[in-house]
Amino acid sequence: MEVLNNALAAFAAVGEPYTLLLMAVGVAAGLIAGAIPGFTITMAVILTLPFTFGMDAVRGLAVMIGVFVGGLSGGLMSGILTGIPGTPSSVATTFDGFPMARKGRPGLALGIGVWSSFFGGMISALFLMVLAPQLAKIGLEFGPWDYFSLVLFALTIVASLAGDNLIKGIVAGVAGLLIASVGEDEISGLARFTFGIDSMKQGFDFLPVLVGLFAFSQLLSDVRDTKKATRPMVMGEAIRISIEHVAAIKAIVVRWSTLLRSSLIGVFVGILPGAGGTIANILSYDQAKKASKNPEKFGTGVPEGIIAPESSNNAVEGGALITMMALGIPGDIVTAVMLGALLIHNIAPSPTFISTEPVLAYSIMVSFFIALFIMVALQAFCLRVFVQVTRVPMYRVAAVILAYCAIGVFALNNIVFDLWTLLWFGLLGYAMRRYGFPLAPMILGVVLGDNAEVNLIRALASDDNLWLFITRPWSLFFLTIACFSVLFPWYQKVRTTQKWTLIFTPAIPLALSIPMFMMGGWVRPGVAVALIALGALMLWRRHQNDWTLPTEVTPELHES
């Protein structure tokens, strides 16, 4: 009953005409941003944040979710019509979307993409509503030791997704923690690393750091080459297409298993901190191909090749929101920005977030639902407008957005110091991009730095026994996964050549069974037994195959 009341209150809050109008503007902005190659969804969400300062938390987050949902779907437009994915989350969509469009069915390809996005989002929204409160209940068991280990796990998994640049990823994450420690200490109020500069006592604000590192540096990278910057972002003939809605829905319903599998992959990838749509769309495409009776037809314009990536990349956000709302850990950079938006409104997501801020929590879920309907409506009626916008040269968009970055960042605290912070972090972000350092770990480090410090200090203040980080089950659980995530890039690199990799995946469930046993009760030791059985089964299969190394190389998982 309480859930229903909260959901109704959330519907009332999000359903206000002005909020819906703002959400529609947000979805439209996201669709345009997503359609522009080189202009990522993350950047669109970051740039939306300054507009939300003056709004209440519900409205602000609803707009940001609108931008995100629009952005995910916008990426498919340019991918299907031109073969150039608008966002990394739509890379796999082009594999079959573009061939289908070239075969004379662009309306069907777009329709399948739009409706797969819709259904994938809906499935993940259902998971969000069911799973987030349950996960939050588990989160209530966490002490400061467990939280600290959870933050470490989040940082290591993000760094591990940097692929070959694991060490650079970890360096970036730790540098992010360092940036977060500049300024007055949260606990004692003492200044740190201010070098006698008064303005630095307040530390670096999250927004100028984020905008500088991500948006500013991206825009400058986009205009580096004058030739590329001065030609239209998307070339080609003007189009006149109408989406084939009925045929698209029929095509998806017939292939419901692909939709469900891909959506589940999306939710799962979204729950993992740091992993996002870029991984989900490739992974689900790969799985759809493996599960197909006609895998050789993939790449020629088959509906499954559009359904899988588009449903999974939209399902990612529901998964990422689950982790953010239940544990206060952002699942990706977009949810890190949303977490920043909540902090601006003095709301800190934690396991108690759903119980202390039920209307806001359910508003996030409801906004996600509503944004999907708005996205379908806008795609149906305004497709041509969105495509036309992508014909503007990049340098014009970049110059205007650079100025907008300055205005938006200034609006946060009304101090010029933030504008200088934007410049320095823009330089840093540009240098990091040029020299192969991933940005996501640094951003996560900046967002989670305070959280990590406060929990470490709380843990040490209550007991100076460091073994508690190992002997507390949840802490051990997160540290165990952190270790595996650090080893993952190495495993991925040598899995076809070195024998030890054969025991890597079975070792994960076997190792995780230890903390599950330590948790006590009946259910969790039962899960531990299941994990041991799973690990044993995997080992048995390898034994049956005579411990032969795989020859097939599956796509490497890198988040961009």
Add this chain to the structure above:
Amino acid sequence: MSRVNQDIVISLLLMVLSATLFIETFGMQKVHLAIIGAKLWPRIVVIVLFFLSAIYLVQSIRARRPPPEAPFSLMGWLSENRNVIGCFAIYALFLVTLPYLGMLLGGSLFVFATLTLIGKRDLRGYLIHAVVAVVTIGGMWAVFRFGLGVILPEGELLPRW
């Protein structure tokens, strides 16, 4: 400069940075009665950063050298990064002049200058750039000023609103 050399230089710079910051932590004050000082966390972080940078250095030294590239030329590098350096310089100039020009005028000039740096420099180009600068910055300024109630820097040159 080859990528291997770049990595060695970056890792050394990171090590110097973390060592400097570690020394800086000794200058941090201590609160009486506090069980754990404000310097503990920064120290842990810079120590970890130092060791990671050392690993990065070892990796960079061990890495195989790539095939020789064209010799480094400053002029080549400057011409390659002309737009980026120009944009940063214009942005820095915009910040320095912000107290005098304000956000509306300064922002419009920033957009115009950036567009002109990268785009076409003929009469038509100048006109388009001027219109884009005035319309977009004017529009954004109005949204923030009147829609969101944010007071943006007004500058000394223009009359106060």
